Amino acid sequence: MNFNEAAAVLAAAGIDEPRREARILERNAADAATFAKYIERRAAREPVAYILGRKEFWSLEFEVSPAVLIPRPESETLVETALKYFKEKPPRTILDLGTGSACLLIALLSEWRSATGLGLDISPQAIEIARRNAARHLQGARAVFRVNDWAQGLGERFDLIVSNPPYITARELLSLDRDVIGFEPKGALDGGEDGLDPLRRIAADLRTVMQPEGLAVIELGIDQAASASRILVNSGLEVLHIAKDLGGRDRAIVARVPHRTLA
Ligand code: GLN
Numbered sequence: 001m002n003f004n005e006a007a008a009v010l011a012a013a014g015i016d017e018p019r020r021e022a023r024i025l026e027r028n029a030a031d032a033a034t035f036a037k038y039i040e041r042r043a044a045r046e047p048v049a050y051i052l053g054r055k056e057f058w059s060l061e062f063e064v065s066p067a068v069l070i071p072r073p074e075s076e077t078l079v080e081t082a083l084k085y086f087k088e089k090p091p092r093t094i095l096d097l098g099t100g101s102a103c104l105l106i107a108l109l110s111e112w113r114s115a116t117g118l119g120l121d122i123s124p125q126a127i128e129i130a131r132r133n134a135a136r137h138l139q140g141a142r143a144v145f146r147v148n149d150w151a152q153g154l155g156e157r158f159d160l161i162v163s164n165p166p167y168i169t170a171r172e173l174l175s176l177d178r179d180v181i182g183f184e185p186k187g188a189l190d191g192g193e194d195g196l197d198p199l200r201r202i203a204a205d206l207r208t209v210m211q212p213e214g215l216a217v218i219e220l221g222i223d224q225a226a227s228a229s230r231i232l233v234n235s236g237l238e239v240l241h242i243a244k245d246l247g248g249r250d251r252a253i254v255a256r257v258p259h260r261t262l263a
Contacts, residue, residue, distance in 0.1 A: 001032070006039045013043035021048060028052050045178045058107035062133050067125035068100040069188040075164050075219060077251040079107045081243040082160055082217050085254065091115055091159030095209060097150055097202055098122075100188060102130035104162050106137050118158070120148040123187065150198070151205035159214050161206065165198035167191040167221035195221050199228055203235035207257055216255045217243075225250040 001009070003026055010018035021042060029035035041051050049055040049070040055062055057071035058079055064070055082091075090112040096105035099119030109117050119130050127145045134143040148154070151161075168176065168189045180189070191198055199218065206216055216237070220228050229239045238258040245251035 001036045001039060006035065009039050009043050013045070015042065024048060025051065046183055047179050050183055055101075057101075057103040058110070060103075060107060060110060060137055062101045062103050062106070063129055063136070064101050065125070065129060066183055067123060067185060068129050069164070069184055071101060071103040074245040074247070074249075074251055075104065076107075077243050077245045078104055078162055078164065078217050078219055079111070081241075081252050081254060082108060082162060082215070083111060085215055085217075086112075086160065091215075093117070093156075093158045093160070093211075095151070095154075095156075095158040095161045096120070097161065097163035098165050098188070098198070099130050099145065100126050100164070102133050102143065102145070104164060105130075105143055106133055108160070108162065109138055109142055115142070115159075117143040118156070119143060119145045120150070120154075121145070122147065122149055123185070126185075150201045151209045152201075154205070154209050157209055157211045157214065159211050161210060161214065161216040162218070163202060163216075164219040165191065165202060167195040167198065167219070167224060169193065169195035169221070172221075191221070194227065195224060196227055196231060199231055203231050203237070206232075206255075207236055210257055212257055214256065215240075218253050218255075220250055220253055222249065225253065228253050 007018045007022040025038040029038050038051050049064050055064050055071050094108055094117040096119040099121045102119050105117045105119045121127050124147050127147055130145045166189050168191050170193050225242045232239055232255045237255040239255050241254040242250050243252040
């Protein structure tokens with residue numbers, strides 16, 4: 001199959017940018033047979049990141065597999081937001097809940113060279129990938145990964161807590177692209193009826209894993225800012241900010257333990 005034929009196959013499969021994707025797959029295929037196989041997989045809507053086994057995030061390359069969500073550019077909003085809040089004094093410890101590929105934790109640790117992190121995920125397969133990504137990008141044992149159900153049972157406190165939990169609503173789940181719902185882990189997408197069940201679980205334990213001066217930065221889905229704020233406030237937290245992504249959509253919520261006013 002030559003390049004033009006490949007692009008035509010992708011176009012016929014309804015791929016948005018067939019020539020660009022055919023080019024990427026061609027450049028990464030060792031030989032013609034592999035290229036043909038890649039095109040066949042993409043035409044069946046498998047994401048390019050899974051075909052190649054990697055995806056860039058925060059200018060770092062991450063190993064991915066169908067055991068982890070593919071890092072999205074929108075999630076860089078969380079990294080940017082955290083960097084802004086800790087400009088004066090970097091956090092020493094970072095907790096990433098539902099770490100997946102560990103892209104958030106590793107991006108943050110690559111910025112703050114003296115910080116250490118803990119990444120938790122319910123999926124043992126995700127934890128294996130997270131560990132390999134950390135070994136690749138971080139010197140020494142700066143990140144530890146464990147299988148755990150959100151923050152349940154943790155006996156430590158952290159300066160910064162980040163999370164990109166599943167937040168897709170039951171309704172949105174039905175209309176997701178086949179590229180997403182057909183290949184990415186449902187457990188990383190499905191947030192229950194209103195998409196906020198995982199946030200409720202996280203919020204329930206958040207105060208017990210935050211340092212008194214700590215901060216939480218959590219990714220949100222479409223139109224979730226108000227209901228997410230309510231959940232966090234009801235769990236005894238103070239919401240500081242809703243950060244928007246480059247598309248102007250509410251993307252992350254920033255919360256802390258309320259500071260007692262000295263008056
Ligand atoms: N942003 C992802 C999507 O739209 C969802 C990720 C998530 O639920 N955390 O597919």
